[in-house]
Amino acid sequence: MSIKHSAEITKTNLILNLDALNKNSYSYTENLFRYSQNFTNSWWAAGSVVITDNVSDTMAPNGTYTATKIQCPNTYFGDLLRTYNTVYAASTAYVMSVYAKAGTARYLGLSPIIRSSYSNPGDPNGGDRFVFYDLYKGTVTNNIVPASDNGVVNSCGIVDVGNGWYRCWIAITTGTAAVNYITDIAITQSNGNTNYTPAGTEYLYIWGAQLQKGSVLGEYVQTY
Numbered sequence: 387m388s389i390k391h392s393a394e395i396t397k398t399n400l401i402l403n404l405d406a407l408n409k410n411s412y413s414y415t416e417n418l419f420r421y422s423q424n425f426t427n428s429w430w431a432a433g434s435v436v437i438t439d440n441v442s443d444t445m446a447p448n449g450t451y452t453a454t455k456i457q458c459p460n461t462y463f464g465d466l467l468r469t470y471n472t473v474y475a476a477s478t479a480y481v482m483s484v485y486a487k488a489g490t491a492r493y494l495g496l497s498p499i500i501r502s503s504y505s506n507p508g509d510p511n512g513g514d515r516f517v518f519y520d521l522y523k524g525t526v527t528n529n530i531v532p533a534s535d536n537g538v539v540n541s542c543g544i545v546d547v548g549n550g551w552y553r554c555w556i557a558i559t560t561g562t563a564a565v566n567y568i569t570d571i572a573i574t575q576s577n578g579n580t581n582y583t584p585a586g587t588e589y590l591y592i593w594g595a596q597l598q599k600g601s602v603l604g605e606y607v608q609t610y
Contacts, residue, residue, distance in 0.1 A: 415604030418597040422609045433468035446593045457589035464580030467571040474565045479601040483555035488521035491588035495572035500532045518578035519554040537561045
């Protein structure tokens with residue numbers, strides 16, 4: 387077998403990164419999400435947002451017209467793009483990430499399986515708060531309290547990748563109990579709340595969702 391002289395070898399959704407100091411070792415990033423740029427696929431379309439793939443009004447971070455617009459309908463409980471299809475292991479570290487750009491909405495929320503409650507005592511409406519990202523300021527806030535049997539948020543961050551786009555990420559460790567498979571990408575309010583009635587005109591852009599094992603954010607890997 388010939389040796390490929392490349393720092394990055396890509397095959398389907400697997401990236402092998404050669405270690406220059408140890409030629410026999412490698413690390414990899416595998417995207418556990420399917421359809422990472424095709425959010426109208428039924429694998430994702432279990433939420434309440436209006437989803438439009440491949441919009442022509444903004445370029446994705448890679449310079450193509452493959453970004454997705456997610457827009458609120460006028461419903462009573464905020465707006466989520468949700469999948470029930472991701473399989474998580476117990477007591478395992480994961481990093482979830484997505485590229486996002488503000489539209490008329492500026493706050494993006496991420497929730498990889500974390501069942502959360504208000505940081506303030508109690509939530510009379512039963513809604514969730516998310517780790518949320520201000521796509522105007524390029525900042526992230528973690529104000530959620532995970533359920534004790536369903537893991538912890540270890541860290542979160544936001545990376546400016548240019549042209550108004552940010553890579554938003556959250557690192558978690560699942561609990562010892564069985565975990566649910568619900569993963570949310572949300573349009574939130576300024577406090578990370580999704581329990582509100584939107585006007586129906588709010589929207590933002592996303593691209594390149596990823597879920598990987600481990601605690602360190604890796605290179606983005608597209609899946610189909």
